[in-house]
Amino acid sequence: MTKESLRQTLIDLFTATAEAHHEAYAATDGNDPEWPLWYAEHLHAPLTEALDAGFTRSLLVYCLMNADLEQQARSPDTAWQAFYADHFIEHFAASDAPAVDKLALYTSAYCPFSRMVERSIEQLGIDVERRDINADSAHRDALVDARGRATVPVLHIDTGDGQRWMPESRDIIRYLEHTYGKRAA
Ligand SMILES: N[C@@H](CCC(=O)N[C@@H](CS)C(=O)NCC(=O)O)C(=O)O
Structure with a gap:
């Protein structure tokens, strides 16, 4: 389909x-x-x-x-x-072209929700740039510009011809597992 x-x-x-x-x-x-x-x-x-x-x-x-x-x-x-x-x-839905996406995780070292996403990324073995908003104010500013708030975690997906900002740890994990889980298996 x-x-x-x-x-x-x-x-x-x-x-x-x-x-x-x-x-x-x-x-x-x-x-x-x-x-x-x-x-x-x-x-x-x-x-x-x-x-x-x-x-x-x-x-x-x-x-x-x-x-x-x-x-x-x-x-x-x-x-x-x-x-x-x-x-x-x-x-x-299974994505047909996830491999070209560039992924970045807006995160914080002290955030348990971010830790959950980090663990999932490690388990899946995928390449995701970490953008710690407490370690680099430019990352915080970019996140606030895009979303109007500094809540983490947020996954930034650069598809080459567009970008998406995905909040909510559970949604991010489900998206990553669904998009990359079968591929990695
Ligand atoms: N429901 C969210 C909760 C995220 C959350 O509460 N993040 C905290 C840090 S652990 C945060 O960014 N708080 C500051 C803020 O919202 O500005 C999730 O599961 O991702």
Whole structure:
């Protein structure tokens, strides 16, 4: 499946799930504060198949909530189904050209979340430049310029024709394991 058709599959899946959820919660006009639990149950099998990824329902709940918060913060005007599709593809779909990416980790020697990512990088044996924001103020400034805050860890991915800044230790580890784990095996 091409990336574009995978994206469309996920958009259709999220749309159908939202419709089914709305029907199930018609009495409250779709209002359900626990919607991630319902969505995770409904999406578990089809998302596992579409992305060929080993989800638990708990991980799905986490990812759905994360996608929701990110969309509200970064892209409230984007159709949520498309934003979620991109979010899941970014974190779970096998990349077809990861080897050319240049990776840099904004980190701090004193940060346990950074340590977790560092351990994963060591286990995977991948080449990642370390940018310690306490050891070099230029790194701190670059991070604050890009993200508006100095929270670490953040993975900087330079793809050659673009760049991405990925926060959140668990998201970074999952991305690295998914992108480089099988390759290294
Ligand atoms: N949920 C984040 C937590 C990261 C975090 O709390 N980092 C701390 C250092 S260990 C930090 O950068 N705090 C300073 C700040 O947020 O400006 C993760 O898992 O990556």
